[in-house]
Amino acid sequence: MSTPTATPSLNAGPQVRTPSITSVDRRVLPIDGQVRNLLGLYLSAFKNYDEAARTIQISKDTVAKYFEGNPNIALYVFDRMYSVLKDKVEPAKLKDALDGASYEEIVSRARERNGQQIDVVMYKMTSRLREVLTLYTNSFPSRARAAAKIGINPRTFKAYVKGDIASFPKGKFEQVVKILREKGHSEKELLELSGVSDWSELVAPKARAESATMSTADVIKEILARFEAGTLNSRALDKNLQAAAAKLFGDFGSAVRAAMQQLDERLNRQIENDISKGNYIDAFKGIRKLEQFIGTYAMRERTAVRTGGYGKKKEWFDDLKAMRERKNRLKLQAFRALRIHDFPADRPELVENVRTPDIEHEVSDYDPVRRYQPGDMLKHPEFGVGRVLKLVEPRMIQVTFGPKTGEKTLVMNSQGERPEPRAG
Numbered sequence: 001m002s003t004p005t006a007t008p009s010l011n012a013g014p015q016v017r018t019p020s021i022t023s024v025d026r027r028v029l030p031i032d033g034q035v036r037n038l039l040g041l042y043l044s045a046f047k048n049y050d051e052a053a054r055t056i057q058i059s060k061d062t063v064a065k066y067f068e069g070n071p072n073i074a075l076y077v078f079d080r081m082y083s084v085l086k087d088k089v090e091p092a093k094l095k096d097a098l099d100g101a102s103y104e105e106i107v108s109r110a111r112e113r114n115g116q117q118i119d120v121v122m123y124k125m126t127s128r129l130r131e132v133l134t135l136y137t138n139s140f141p142s143r144a145r146a147a148a149k150i151g152i153n154p155r156t157f158k159a160y161v162k163g164d165i166a167s168f169p170k171g172k173f174e175q176v177v178k179i180l181r182e183k184g185h186s187e188k189e190l191l192e193l194s195g196v197s198d199w200s201e202l203v204a205p206k207a208r209a210e211s212a213t214m215s216t217a218d219v220i221k222e223i224l225a226r227f228e229a230g231t232l233n234s235r236a237l238d239k240n241l242q243a244a245a246a247k248l249f250g251d252f253g254s255a256v257r258a259a260m261q262q263l264d265e266r267l268n269r270q271i272e273n274d275i276s277k278g279n280y281i282d283a284f285k286g287i288r289k290l291e292q293f294i295g296t297y298a299m300r301e302r303t304a305v306r307t308g309g310y311g312k313k314k315e316w317f318d319d320l321k322a323m324r325e326r327k328n329r330l331k332l333q334a335f336r337a338l339r340i341h342d343f344p345a346d347r348p349e350l351v352e353n354v355r356t357p358d359i360e361h362e363v364s365d366y367d368p369v370r371r372y373q374p375g376d377m378l379k380h381p382e383f384g385v386g387r388v389l390k391l392v393e394p395r396m397i398q399v400t401f402g403p404k405t406g407e408k409t410l411v412m413n414s415q416g417e418r419p420e421p422r423a424g
Contacts, residue, residue: 027110028072034106035073037097039066040153042081045088049159056080057251059239064165065122067156075110122167123202125160128195129168133161135193136176139183150175170203214244223259227293232256232300253300257319260297264290264323271330275337278404280385283334284359290327291356294320328352337402338387359385369413372397383408 029035043063046052053060058077066073082103085094098106123129140146147157150172159165177190177199196202214222222241226232245255267290274283298320328348335341335351343350363377363385364370372378376388378399386401392409400407 027075029075029078029106029110031066031071031073032109034097034099034101035078037099038078038082038085039073041089041093041097042085043067043153043155045085049156049164055084057246057253059166059242060159060164061122061166061239064156064159064167065169067153075107079107123170123173123199125163125166125168126195126202127163128193129173129202130161130163132173132176132180132190132193133168135185136180137161139180149179173199173202214240214248216248219245219248219255220259220262223256224263227259227263227296230292230296232296256297256300257316260293260323261319263293264326267293268326268330271334275330275334275402276404278337278384278402280334280338280402281360281363283330284357287327287331287334288356288358294323294327297323324352325349331356337400338385339389339400340387366410368411372412380408380410 031039043049043052046055049060049063053063056077057080062077066077085097137143137146140149143158143161144154147154152160152172156165160168177187180190181187191197191199194202219241223232223245242252245252249255249258267286271283271286271290274280274286325348328351331351331354332343332345332348335343335354336345340357341351341354357377359377363379366378366380372388374388374390377385378388379385380399380401383399383401383405386399386405386408389398389400389407392398395411395413397410397412398407399410
C-alpha cells in the first residue's frame with residue numbers, strides 16, 4: 001500500500017510534514033494526555049528501551065524519565081519521536097493517538113525552559129537497589145501487578161529490575177519502600193539491603209552542570225580518547241559527554257563524525273610520513289590502528305543512521321568510502337615498498353581485505369649467522385626494516401629495504417637456525 005502524499009494543511013493530522021527542530025531549541029512540551037499517548041505509541045514500536053532511545057539519539061534513562069514522572073519533554077526529542085512514528089506506524093494509529101489534535105497544535109503548547117530544573121530527582125540504580133526492587137516484585141503475583149501498583153509501565157519496570165536503566169525515580173522508590181513496610185519489612189532492613197545508611201545517598205548526580213562547561217575541543221578530545229580505548233560503542237557512555245555533544249553538534253553522531261575526520265586526517269599524515277622515511281614498523285602499526293578506528297566508526301554510525309533517511313545514510317556511506325580509499329592507498333604503498341604483495345599500483349581497493357602484517361612482532365634483528373628464507377622480515381642496524389626477496393647463493397640473500405634505500409645483498413649462514421620473530 002502506498003503512503004499518502006503529505007500536504008501543508010493544518011488539519012492533515014499525521015500526514016503533516018514535521019518541521020526540523022534541533023537540540024539547540026530549549027523549549028519543552030508539557031506531557032499531557034495526547035503527548036503521553038504518542039509516547040506510548042512510540043515505545044510500542046520498538047523491541048526495547050535501548051532501541052527506542054538509540055533511534056532518536058538520547059539515553060535510555062531519558063526515555064524512562066519521560067514515561068515515569070517528568071512533567072515535560074524536550075521539544076526537539078518530541079519532534080524526533082513524531083518523525084519516527086510517521087515512518088513506523090499506521091496513519092490510523094497515529095491519528096488515534098493525536099486524539100483530534102494536529103502536530104502543530106501540540107507543538108504550539110511548547111514553552112521556554114527558562115533555566116528551571118525539569119528533571120525529577122532520581123536514585124542511581126545499583127545492584128543493591130535492584131535487590132530491593134526484586135524483593136518488592138516478589139511480593140506480588142506478577143511483575144505487571146507490581147509495576148501497576150506504583151504507576152509504572154510494565155516494560156519500563158522490567159528494564160529497571162534488569163538494570164538496563166541507570167536510575168530510578170525517587171518518588172516511585174518511596175512508594176516501593178512504603179508498600180514493603182506495609183508488608184512487614186522495616187526501614188532499617190530496607191536501608192541495609194540497599195547498602196546505604198540514608199536514602200539521600202542514592203540520589204544520582206546531575207550531568208547538566210558539567211556538560212555545560214565542555215567546549216567543542218573538549219568533546220572532540222573525549223571522543224578521540226574513546227576511539228583509542230575502544231570504548232566508543234560502550235553502552236556506558238558518559239552522559240555529560242553525550243549531553244555536551246548534543247548541545248554543541250546537534251547530536252552525538254555528528255560529534256563522532258567530526259572527531260573521526262580529525263583522527264583520519266592525522267593518521268593518514270603520520271602514515272604517509274613514516275612510509276616516506278622508510279619507518280615501516282610505525283607505518284604498518286598506524287595502518288592497523290586506522291583500520292580499527294574505521295571499523296569502530298562504521299559500527300557506531302551504522303546504528304546512528306539506521307532510521308536517518310536516505311540523505312543521512314548516503315552521507316555516512318560516502319564518508320566511510322573515502323576513508324577506506326585513503327587508507328587502502330597508503331596500505332598498497334607500504335605493501336609495494338617491501339614487495340609484500342604484487343598488487344597493481346592503480347588498484348588500491350584490492351588490499352581492503354588483505355591482512356595488514358604486524359611488522360613490529362614479525363621482524364627479527366638481522367644476524368649473519370642465521371638462515372633466512374624469502375618472505376622473512378629483518379631489521380638491519382644501518383638500513384632498517386627489510387624483506388628477504390630471494391636467495392642469491394647458499395650464503396647470500398637479496399633484501400629490499402624500500403624505495404628510499406633500495407635492495408641490498410646480505411650474508412647469511414646457510415646451516416644456521418631460522419630467526420625467531422619478536423615476542424608479542
